[in-house]
Amino acid sequence: MGIIIKAMETDSEKKGKAYVHWKSWHESYENIVSKDYLNKLTLEKCEEWAFQWPENTYVALDGDKVVGFVCYFGKGKDAPGVGEINAIYVLSDYYGTGVSKKLMDVGLEHLKDYHTKELWVLKDNSRAISFYKKYGFKEDGTQKEIKSLGATEIRMVK
Template sequence: MNITIKNMKTIEETKGKAYVHWKAWHEAYTGIVSQEYLDVLTLEKCEDIAFQWPDNLLVAKNNEQVIGFAGFGKYRNDELENTGEIFAIYILEQYYGKGVGYKLMHEALDHLSTYSKVAVWVLKDNKRAISFYEKCGFKCDGREETIELVSPITEIRMVLSNDN
């Protein structure tokens, strides 16, 4: 396995990111998110998203195949000052446990190092992701939001302090 992390730049990488987005949602969220929502999250919709918002995206590649990605940037609202955000981090299931997520996280956090904190929103029932973020140093700060993905589902906010 030859894993590299790089900024997403090419059409092929953007299409690879879209595939990982689509596939990872179906792998990670079956049984957590309504099947009706997963059914409407098509590969084409993920490609539209990938081409519409190509900035601040890292891809993890095994040789030339995109196997994961991370999206990051300034925190979406002004509730937390001087805070960056991990918007998404997804890896194909067959690469779980191989360090790909940690490599993506490390690189994304390097890009966010000028912020005093980094936040991530995670589905409350996604125990695997919560465990991953905790191992990366994130802690739940008690903030929850309910979002609509055909049916209501709860997200929790986790925050990492960057005061190293």
């Protein structure tokens, strides 16, 4: 498997990122978030977001197929010195292949100048929490109820 990690640039890559976003939520969160939210999370909505916010996004390509992505940003004036991994998703067919690790490495490399890195994860997403702990992220006790999801997110910091 020749996975390439690169900045998301083309319309095809944005559409691929949108598909991974949509598919990942429907594969991974079916028993974690409300069915109503998942029913409203359409591929078209994910495409809209991919085209609206393309910056700071890297995609994992297997040939021409987008199989994962990572998004990151600095918190700016709200929290100087804090960078956030905003999203990291990989198609389930690529679990355990190292794609998630490659994406996380790229995201963290772009956040290397921030003294604190953070991310938010669904409290019941034990697979993701275990993955983040391998990178040194720890739960800091902060959580927020996301009513639209019918779920709780927790913050992890490094």
